Amino acid sequence: MSGQSKEYLQMSLVRLGLLALASQIEFICYLAMVLNFVMTPNLISVFLPLSMLFYALLENPKPSVKYWKVIISYMTIVVFFKLTLQLPFFNQMKPSEEIYV
Numbered sequence: 001m002s003g004q005s006k007e008y009l010q011m012s013l014v015r016l017g018l019l020a021l022a023s024q025i026e027f028i029c030y031l032a033m034v035l036n037f038v039m040t041p042n043l044i045s046v047f048l049p050l051s052m053l054f055y056a057l058l059e060n061p062k063p064s065v066k067y068w069k070v071i072i073s074y075m076t077i078v079v080f081f082k083l084t085l086q087l088p089f090f091n092q093m094k095p096s097e098e099i100y101v
Contacts, residue, residue, distance in 0.1 A: 033049050036048060048075075
């Protein structure tokens with residue numbers, strides 16, 4: 001097997017792998033939503049699995065683009081507020097006042 005055909009075969013396998021991953025992106029997003037809730041179970045993260053269970057999985061064949069835009073907007077707002085609340089302005093606790101459990 002020549003070097004050029006071996007390189008072509010490798011690139012074809014990489015392309016095939018990326019296409020296989022792209023075909024399952026919806027499942028990967030659902031898995032990320034559930035893992036987000038399992039890792040940090042709180043009221044903010046419960047919206048994602050509930051929206052998935054009560055809307056996205058009931059849509060046939062796939063949820064609309066509007067659903068994904070709402071999810072992306074929600075996540076953007078959540079990340080913005082989580083980062084904002086970690087700024088030193090909001091976090092006024094001194095090191096000597098830390099509570100160790």
